[in-house]
Amino acid sequence: MDKLLLQQQVCQRLEADLAMLLAAADLARQAATHEESKAENKYDTRGLEASYLAAGQSRRAEDIRRALAAWRALQMRAYDDASGIQLGALICLADAAERQQWLLLGPDGAGLKLEHLGLEIMLITAQAPLGQQLLGRGPDDEVQAGAAAWRIVTVE
Structure with a gap:
């Protein structure tokens, strides 16, 4: 993307x-x-x-x-395994039922939803609890959002 x-x-x-x-x-x-x-x-x-x-x-x-x-x-950079998820990362999460959720980690504008290539992408910030969990993580790591556990599928 x-x-x-x-x-x-x-x-x-x-x-x-x-x-x-x-x-x-x-x-x-x-x-x-x-x-x-x-x-x-x-x-x-x-x-x-x-x-x-x-x-x-x-x-x-x-x-x-x-x-x-x-x-x-914001400098949009490609994902780097060494630093993990950083601002500007486009993240795909999946829950236990394999439902996917796309997130764009940004400096501000939390809650804004974008439509791109038929996908809904929600903006979150590093200040949000989920954003804090995502920082530094990578594919196959798990994060908690409320009562649900989400697996990081891909990061761009």
């Missing part, structure tokens, strides 16, 4: 999320400062709520900017 293509897909998804969030934050900011948002009495909190929303969206936009910068800076 082409990990550089996967990296580009992650960046494109993050860029799209960022653009959407910035537009939403701008609308919330406009709503917070619009004259119709001025409180008519002490119970009227429309303007205050819109300003809280805008602030939250701006913080989330910063998180996405950091994730995007981390993904752009």
Whole structure:
């Protein structure tokens, strides 16, 4: 599989999320400062709520900017037996029933799902419990995810 293509897909998804969030934050900011948002009495909190929303969206936009910068800076390397699984690794796990799960270990963006060659690939980070277990491991090693044991089938 082409990990550089996967990296580009992650960046494109993050860029799209960022653009959407910035537009939403701008609308919330406009709503917070619009004259119709001025409180008519002490119970009227429309303007205050819109300003809280805008602030939250701006913080989330910063998180996405950091994730995007981390993904752009990530050097996608081929798997090396000597160092084991590292950031940028594409990992196939199998459970006892031989159901497979594909993971891309990245610097940020956990939970994002990609579709590539008919496979669903989920992003995880090294900070996640499963990500911590995977670091340094290799094919045929086992990891625990919840109550289930998973075998590392392949690493790219």
